[in-house]
Amino acid sequence: MRYSEKNIDMLTGSLYRSILFFTIPIALSSMLQQLFNAADTAIVGLFDTSSSLAAVGTNGEIIALIVALSSGLSVGVNVLVAQQIGQHKEQNIIPIIRTAMSLAVMIGVAGLIIGQCISAPLLGLIKTPSDILASSVLYLRIYFVSYPFLLLYDFGSAILRACGNSRYPFLALTLSGIVNVFLNIIFVVFFKLGVSGVAAATVLSTMLSALLLICRLKKDTSSFPFALHKCDLYSGSVSAILKVGIPSAIQGAVFCFANIFVQASVNSFGSSAIAGSTIAMNFEYFTYYVITAFGQTATTFTSQNYSAGQLRRCRKILRICLVFSIVSSLILIEPLVIFRNFFAGFFSADQTVIQNACLRILCILFFEPLCNLYEIPAGVLRGTGHSLYPAVATIIGNCCFRIVWIYTVFRHYHQLNILYYAFPISWVLTIILITIGFIAKKAR
Known part of the structure; x- marks a missing residue:
């Protein structure tokens, strides 16, 4: 594989500079994506009806689940490629790329088909109000068409980032996001397509981002004969990708699944509560992506350095990512809470x-910096190949606890603020579990 001089060297040199310059494009990519999603919400909220806004919003956690499955699986690709670089086995990268992209197509098509079948039952399961059920189902079914392309983008992005190139995925996402907003304006404002227009714009822009990543991979590799009609699967690469990717995907999926229970509880308060929650979630995701960007950086940097036997450098990666992430999240969150x-x-x-939006901001967003204290250590653990424990800890702390909270405390009081307090309490529990696991792994 051909490496650009602009790719960041993770094994030597200043970690402060390398981590910062590597993380910024990742954070900006996610933040820009959330800004574009927020633009979708704003456009449908201002130029269509509040029911349309609620229809898009009630799908928020389901779509987060879809995205979590994709990004979780891509962690396996990222770690595997980074390990080859750390061990100076670059010749193994091409088969990994072929396997990863073929796997993305196969899983994506399967997800698309399953999604068409489960959209209506799933939205019914979370007690979507009857006045927005039809439009919510329409939105979700159209959105599922983008799933194969979402996987292609995430897997391609994971490969480039493992090689030290976090800039190009950012540029690709920026371009596709601009196209997304432009298409939203055309479909919603001019053609009056409502939720179907928003969903169609998402599908087309996701296709564009996937195409840009595939073109970049073809350019960076002298022998990358990937084609959608021909799947190259290498059993060793498949098992290695899934070994790390599946626990990460399950973690993200169960995390979002628990939030679907939360969304169902929010739905019981009506369309205004749903719309307000949707607005607040835009801010939550916007700031949380900064935290997860440093978590991804911790995973990639640790994977290369751990494979190269540089354990002292791995510990330094943890400290630097923690400090940078905490400071960054505080700078972003405080103005959103105050104003x-x-x-x-x-x-x-x-x-x-x-x-309703402000209530959620005060109960959840205000406490979000706590997430740094488990996301960064969990990222380091994944980088060392220990992806199972962070997944289990997060499932217990963030997911199981919230479901128990809903069926006990919230059922008794049935107030929105009581529901939302499940988030900061679950974060504290997850911090404790991740810390215990991290200390135990370090002792070994």
Whole structure:
């Protein structure tokens, strides 16, 4: 594989500079994506009806589940490629690329077909209000068409980042995001397509991002004869990818599955609560992606250095990522909390909706910096090949706890703020579990 001089060297030199310059494009990619998603929400909220906004919003956690499965599986690709670089076995990368992209197509097509079948039952399961059920199902079914292309983008992005190139995935996502907003304006404002227009814009822009990543991989490799009609699967690569990717995907999936229970509980308060929660979630994802960007950086840097036997450098990676991530998240979150009414007003003029958004901001977003204390150590553990324990700890702390909370404390009080407090409490529990596991692994 041909490496650019612009690719970041993770094994030598200043970690401060390398980590910062590697993370910035990852964070900006996710933040820009969330800004584009927020633009989708704003456009449908301002130029269509509040019911359309709620229809898009009630799919939020389901779509987060879809994205989590894709990004979780891509962690396996990232770690495997980074290990080959750390062990100076670059000749193994081409078969891994072929396997990864073929795997993305196969899983993506299967997900598309399954998605068409389960959209209506799933939205019914989370108690979607009857007045928005039909439009919610339409949105989700159209969105599922993008799943194969989402996987192609995530897997291709994971490969490039493992090689030290986090810039190109950012540029590809930026371009596709701009196209997404442009198409939203055309479909929703001019053609009055509502939720179907928003979903169609997402599908087309995701196709573009996948195409850009595939073109880049073809350019960076002298022998990459990948074609959608021909799947090259190498059993060793498949098992290695899935060994790390499946626990990460399960972690993200169960995490989102628990949040679907939360969404079902929010749905019981009506369309205004759903719309307000949707607005607040845009801010939560926007800031949380900065934290996860440093977690991804910790995984990639640790994977290369751990494979190269540089354990002291791995410990330094943990410290630097923690400090950078905590400071960055505080800088972003505090203004959103302080000026919450102002920012929520960009998405809706309905004061009831704005009040519901502000309630969620105070109960959840305010405490989100706590997530740094488990995301970064978990990223380091994944980089060393220990992806199972972080998955189990997160499932117990973040997922199981929230479901138990909903069926006990929330059932008794049935207030939105009581529901939302499940988030910061679950984060504290997850921090404790991850810390215990990290210390145990370090002792070994």
